[in-house]
Amino acid sequence: MTNILHIDSSARSGLSGQQAHGSHSRRLSAKFIELWRAKRPNDEIIYRDVGSTPPAPVTGQWVHAAFTKPEDREDWMRDVLAESDALVDELLRADVIVAGVPMYNFGMPAQMKAWIDNIVRVGRTFGFDRSLGDVPYWPLVTGNKSVVVLSARGDFGYDPNGRVAHLNHVEGGVLSPLHYIGITDQYTAAIEYDEFGDDRLNQSIQDAEETVSELVDKIMAKHNALIPA
Template identity: 75%
Template sequence: MKTILHIDSSARPGRSDTQAHGSHSRRLSAKFVESWLAARPNDTVIYRDVGTNPPTPVTGDWIHAAFTKPDDREDWMHQVLTESDELVDELLRADVIVAGVPMYNFGMPAQMKAWIENIVRVGKTFGFDRSRDGLPYWPMVTGEKSIVVLSARGDFGYDPGGRVAHLNHVENGVFSPLEYIGITDQHRAAIEYDEFGDDRTAQSITDAEAKVANIITELLIRHADTSTVAGAA
């Protein structure tokens, strides 16, 4: 069995295929999970909706607690790290992280950034030792984990090589910190033209859903065990 960590970060409720003005990124992430479970119905899904229930932002107390050795932490330090511990545990349990991350002002939603700040943890997901030869940092997340970022954009041309690709800080904003802690298998798909509301929007939705299907097929093979990979389309 595999575990999927399904994250949504859109402030919009609902999915654009079931609700007027619903979220495109929620639509893509839900379709990913539905298709995955159609192929592997016995797998586990952990759902985390940071869009409607955002993690607590990092504070000075959080930093103080995180950089204190576990055996030296006071009770309040364990308490302030409780939510972060839970988020890290979910991440470590997952084989595939699929995250719906819409573009807000060229970057990810603040709710998603708060999730990242909580899971990039010294001593938990990355190591740090000033006396270490070479760089004092190293990734601590092991195993064959994959990250899939499913986005949505009002404009178009944000994919690599596109007309405004240099303004897109969404996918790399997620990929870079996860790569830093050890998750290097990266996949992406996005719906564009949302603000146009015409045939281009509809075509972009079709193209993004097809790309999601292709990602699922690839990941089912990558993470295959004794389960069937049939029916992944």
């Protein structure tokens, strides 16, 4: 059985095409899950909507607690890290992470950044040892995990080599820290032209949904190959 962690981070509720002002990124992540369930209905799917219920942002107390050895932590430290521990546990349990992440002002929503900051944890998802010199960090997330970032943008041309690709900090902002902790099998798809609302938007939606369908087949084939016969 494959375990999937499904994350949505849009501040918009509902799905575009179904609700007025619904979210394009939620539409794509829901499409991924729908297609996956149709082929593997018994797989476990954990859903976390950080868009409507964001994790608490990292604080000075959080940093103090995280960098204190577990055996030396006081009760308040364990309390401060409780939500982060739950988020890390979900991540470690998952084989596939599917994240709907819209572009807000060229980057990810603050809600998604809070999730990233809570799961990039010393001693849990990355190791740190000053004695190693200039490269004291190493990834702790093992296994053959895959991550898919499904985005939406008001403008167009944000893909690699596009007219405004240099302004896109969404996929890199999500995928770089996940690569850092050990999740290196990474995929993306995005809807563009939302602010134009013309035929280009409709075509972009169609193209993105076709890419999502292809990604489901590709990632499913990979993970099916990893399941012992």
